[in-house]
Amino acid sequence: MCAADQRLVEPPRGVSRAWCALVAAIVLVLIAAGFIVGRAGAGRSADAAPIADVESIPIGVLHSRAGALAAADSYLVVDQQTIEQDPGRFRALVRDAFATAIQPEVLEQAAAVRAQDPSGMALWASGGRSATMIGAHRIDFYRDGAAQVTSWVGTIFWGPGQPPKQAWDLARTQLRWTGERWLVTAMVTRLPTPGPVPASTPQAHRSDDTAGEFDNALAGFSALGTGAPLG
């Protein structure tokens, strides 16, 4: 390129070296500018998903307030959906999304929960279904790579011999950012304050609100938080 430039302009040799340095500098500036603009443009046109699937476990991977909220929501929903119904997946959640220091205690508590709820375990064994939803949430604090989220969590469950019921609780999740993901450092799925529940459900008490009707009406539906089939 410099030889060609020399033929075009025919400068003296000293000017040629300066010309080459100028061209190289311009090319470097163009590369740097293009790279920076490209990264910025990509960030605007496609937001990063706050959750990434890691072996079917939703992992919070966005280091922001919204990312902490999404991580807490996902961890809480999967926790509630799997602690009794899918202990293998629950262990995977704990392994991938809970701080190492609390993992043994969390697994012990989960085993105790299963042992203390024989009716629930019988419901799942007989084909019972459930869905967990986040009704609302808030960030209690977010600082120095740590966050605390309080969530209003609803669970709907039904199955053979069990009419559809819903239960609501307040839950609290504490998180720590590791540099690549949010990890749970503490989780209380049922705070002492009872979760608020509506006083009235005008549509309730209809003849078709049975487990069979739920199975029919929700055939093919998946829970939005976990992808678990409902019917």
Next chain:
Amino acid sequence: MSRRWIFGSLVAAPVAAAVFAVALAAGEATVHSTADPSPIHLEEGIPVGVLHTPAGALAAGANYMAVERRSAATAPAEFRRLLELAWAPSARTAELDAAQQAVRQAPAPEGVHLLTAVVAGRVEQYRSDTARVELWSEAVYWSAAIAPTQTWSLDELSLQWSDGRWQVSAHTTAEAPVPGWASVYHANDTSHSFDEALKGMSAPYYGAR
């Protein structure tokens, strides 16, 4: 000298543009390689479905329903903006008319709070640029004068992919399954308990899972 300069510029300009374009693409690639694209892009606080996949269509529908159920009666400006951003032009008037008729029949009381949650959904049909999704959701409203009340809804949305986003082309509602209660403690079903327990909370957005 002047002709040489013009000739040199004619050669250098495309080369410079090519170098810039390659660097631009390389910069974009580094962003895409570090994170999955979000199915939702917030525009003026309105979640818009921007992922052209079945999961993206489901996420779009879930967010549109959540915002519609929350805003139609209590936040008309937000509802109109939702229609502008997420409804196909041909479907906006019908949706607005239906919402306004519902509000006339049951106007939102002053100072009412409203929270919605989409529980589950399914993709009934997905073709390259259209999708049909069904969503099961609940809403709770309360005020100082109204005890917390819950309603359930089963909604079917027809979606079309247009201009880089999912837009609703049709919306129908069916009778929804309604679960009973398992956790009433006689102190947690009052407006006061809702105000206290849910202070500062907001509704979540729905991802592509």
